[in-house]
Amino acid sequence: MDNDFYTGEFEQLLKEKTDLFRMFPSKRVWHSIYNNLHPSRRWPSVIMSLLLMSSLSFIGYLNTGVNNSNGHTTLAITNNPNAINNQETAENKNIFFSARKTQKQTIVNYNTSFADVITNETDFLTYTIVKNNRPNYIYNTTAVKEFTKLVSNKNAEQNSSKNFEQAVDNYIKSNKNFADIAVTNKRQYAKNKKRRSQIINSNELSTVNIESSLITTTDKIVSTKVENSNFDLNDISKEDKNTIAKIDIIEDKNRLKNDEKVWIENYALQNKLAGKKWKQHLAFQIYVTPAVNYRKLTTESRGSTTAFATADINNVISQKPGFGIEAGASINYAFANRMQLKTGLQLNYTNYNIDADQTNHPIITTILLNDPNTGYSYSAARTSTTSNVFNSGALQPVTLHNRTYQISLPIALAYKLSSENNVDWFVGISAQPTYVFGGNAHLISTDLKSYVSDPSSISTWNLNFGFETYMNFKMRSYNLQVGPQVRYQVYSTYRKYLALIEKPYAVGLKFGLTKGF
Amino acid sequence: MLNGCLRNNATSQEALYSHFSPKMLGICYRFAKNREDAEDMLQEGFIKVFTQIHQYRNEGALEGWIRRIVVHTCINILKKNKKFSDSVDITNANSIRIREEMIPSIIQAKQVVECIRSLPLGYKTVLNLYAIEGYSHKEIALMLDIEESTSRSQYTRAKAMLEEILIRKKIIQKPKKKIKFYGAVSPS
Numbered sequence: 001m002d003n004d005f006y007t008g009e010f011e012q013l014l015k016e017k018t019d020l021f022r023m024f025p026s027k028r029v030w031h032s033i034y035n036n037l038h039p040s041r042r043w044p045s046v047i048m049s050l051l052l053m054s055s056l057s058f059i060g061y062l063n064t065g066v067n068n069s070n071g072h073t074t075l076a077i078t079n080n081p082n083a084i085n086n087q088e089t090a091e092n093k094n095i096f097f098s099a100r101k102t103q104k105q106t107i108v109n110y111n112t113s114f115a116d117v118i119t120n121e122t123d124f125l126t127y128t129i130v131k132n133n134r135p136n137y138i139y140n141t142t143a144v145k146e147f148t149k150l151v152s153n154k155n156a157e158q159n160s161s162k163n164f165e166q167a168v169d170n171y172i173k174s175n176k177n178f179a180d181i182a183v184t185n186k187r188q189y190a191k192n193k194k195r196r197s198q199i200i201n202s203n204e205l206s207t208v209n210i211e212s213s214l215i216t217t218t219d220k221i222v223s224t225k226v227e228n229s230n231f232d233l234n235d236i237s238k239e240d241k242n243t244i245a246k247i248d249i250i251e252d253k254n255r256l257k258n259d260e261k262v263w264i265e266n267y268a269l270q271n272k273l274a275g276k277k278w279k280q281h282l283a284f285q286i287y288v289t290p291a292v293n294y295r296k297l298t299t300e301s302r303g304s305t306t307a308f309a310t311a312d313i314n315n316v317i318s319q320k321p322g323f324g325i326e327a328g329a330s331i332n333y334a335f336a337n338r339m340q341l342k343t344g345l346q347l348n349y350t351n352y353n354i355d356a357d358q359t360n361h362p363i364i365t366t367i368l369l370n371d372p373n374t375g376y377s378y379s380a381a382r383t384s385t386t387s388n389v390f391n392s393g394a395l396q397p398v399t400l401h402n403r404t405y406q407i408s409l410p411i412a413l414a415y416k417l418s419s420e421n422n423v424d425w426f427v428g429i430s431a432q433p434t435y436v437f438g439g440n441a442h443l444i445s446t447d448l449k450s451y452v453s454d455p456s457s458i459s460t461w462n463l464n465f466g467f468e469t470y471m472n473f474k475m476r477s478y479n480l481q482v483g484p485q486v487r488y489q490v491y492s493t494y495r496k497y498l499a500l501i502e503k504p505y506a507v508g509l510k511f512g513l514t515k516g517f
Numbered sequence: 518m519l520n521g522c523l524r525n526n527a528t529s530q531e532a533l534y535s536h537f538s539p540k541m542l543g544i545c546y547r548f549a550k551n552r553e554d555a556e557d558m559l560q561e562g563f564i565k566v567f568t569q570i571h572q573y574r575n576e577g578a579l580e581g582w583i584r585r586i587v588v589h590t591c592i593n594i595l596k597k598n599k600k601f602s603d604s605v606d607i608t609n610a611n612s613i614r615i616r617e618e619m620i621p622s623i624i625q626a627k628q629v630v631e632c633i634r635s636l637p638l639g640y641k642t643v644l645n646l647y648a649i650e651g652y653s654h655k656e657i658a659l660m661l662d663i664e665e666s667t668s669r670s671q672y673t674r675a676k677a678m679l680e681e682i683l684i685r686k687k688i689i690q691k692p693k694k695k696i697k698f699y700g701a702v703s704p705s
Contacts, residue, residue: 010676013689014633014644014648014649014679018626018633019540021626022542022543023542023555
């Protein structure tokens with residue numbers, strides 16, 4: 001390339017060379033894109049991740065014996081010559097603390113998998129004791145013998161290992177002497193935040209705390225010597241101490257970086273563009289549903305032999321379906337690829353028409369009520385100005401309107417059945433808690449001859465269920481929804497004390513306009 | 518693959534992504550501050566690609582269409598992060614010197630890319646758009662909300678600076694100056 005350049009083709013050269021340049025993105029990028037494009041398919045991976053994390057945490061919790069929160073590993077050495085000799089390496093008669101080698105060779109590492117941690121607040125603030133899985137040799141050391149003597153007075157059955165352990169534990173719990181046991185001063189550690197090897201050397205039993213991070217990362221500490229197992233801090237040369245300190249700092253930084261990196265990666269993977277996604281899945285909708293209202297009348301009476309109680313009420317009234325309308329606004333949230341959750345506010349107007357004859361003067365009549373205490377029906381006197389025209393002609397025909405004005409809070413679920421080009425087909429169901437704030441009710445009298453106007457008989461609260469199916473047409477920035485809807489009222493329009501039960505339902509055509517945020 | 522993407526098929530989308538992402542990341546990298554930023558740009562770009570793929574009308578190469586979306590995404594991100602406007606050192610970048618250590622010597626393509634990336638943000642953006650992506654100064658001016666004349670002058674300076682860097686890094690040779698003769702006197 002050194003010679004293939006000349007100024008006149010500078011741009012061409014740049015283009016040629018840069019076009020050759022390729023970089024391979026990390027997997028995170030595709031995961032984020034995938035999650036963004038297919039939000040519904042993210043749930044299994046999230047659940048699996050949570051399960052995995054929970055399992056790992058649980059296993060970690062079970063396997064944590066010693067103070068593992070600060071990354072220490074408690075190692076114990078003894079000054080038993082036999083034990084030491086067995087652990088010497090061929091290269092050197094001294095005991096070497098080796099990150100990868102001596103963990104198995106020279107230092108007995110309590111297996112924390114089976115460790116049982118007892119934590120108490122003492123002068124040492126916090127200490128941890130590895131109880132289980134103690135190596136056998138520990139019972140043969142001079143330290144243990146001395147210790148056994150000390151404990152033996154308190155427990156006569158200390159001959160067996162099991163009883164010995166119990167004795168040791170009891171002894172430890174009695175807070176008398178903790179220097180014999182591996183001690184980790186957690187609080188001190190937290191205060192100082194200095195990561196350094198803690199070496200506690202007693203005459204009988206020595207324990208060494210070594211940063212696990214140092215063990216796994218550096219070979220420089222390998223040369224830390226312990227001569228004849230009488231290990232002391234003074235034995236560590238100044239150079240080694242400096243090395244340890246330096247490595248501590250480096251490790252600290254690295255560890256933080258790694259932690260951060262892992263956290264960031266996980267966070268990025270699971271939550272990439274969470275804010276935007278949340279917004280992308282939301283849409284605002286306004287809609288209107290012109291509907292035809294129907295109703296079904298029944299009676300619920302007890303002990304009454306009136307015409308009202310015995311007749312099929314639907315067949316003795318001259319009535320016609322009325323025109324109603326529902327209109328509202330909702331927020332739609334697409335929580336899965338095909339599923340939408342909707343909620344909002346909806347105003348309903350329901351209407352049902354009854355043919356009647358206007359009377360010239362009010363007449364006294366009765367309506368059938370149910371006594372809430374006894375459950376028996378009784379007739380209550382009312383006045384009426386309209387009469388039933390079923391099977392008779394009307395002199396002054398009039399149409400009575402059973403109306404209600406409602407406000408409801410629909411909570412709906414919609415499922416996308418299919419999608420083709422710019423048209424989606426949905427089905428949906430909704431539950432609509434409804435507050436009735438106005439209306440009029442014309443009730444048929446007990447003798448089925450008159451109508452009584454009684455708005456107070458309308459129940460204030462009700463519940464409706466809706467079923468709809470619609471086509472969603474994707475337009476430029478809006479979506480148009482059109483489809484039939486059926487709305488059914490669960491409870492009677494009238495209060496419970498009325499023997500007349502009305503359950504209206506509406507069949508309408510819904511038009512909705514949706515816009516994303 | 519394209520039909521699958523139109524149907525929002527994940528496998529097809531992944532195939533398309535795998536095919537074009539290395540090159541597109543290379544483009545993003547030229548605009549971005551670092552690799553992470555470049556990957557973010559790539560991600561945004563491909564999301565746009567997949568969500569707007571129904572707008573692709575099979576006129577021209579798909580790669581060119583994707584490339585345009587990715588480049589626009591890069592520019593939008595730079596503008597949104599105000600990295601671009603903050604560093605409209607575009608007008609003051611003459612005084613900026615390039616640090617030698619910023620330019621690693623790896624392979625030629627990467628060398629050239631790294632040399633471009635070592636330019637001040639304003640310079641490299643204009644240079645990327647004009648010399649490599651082929652946008653006109655008018656289009657660049659619109660994209661970056663700057664004057665057309667600014668785009669021209671910045672490109673001239675960017676080009677000079679890049680040339681200097683490339684020569685200094687021995688990626689190119691200094692062009693020999695042609696001797697120009699003025700007047701009626703001929704050398705012969």
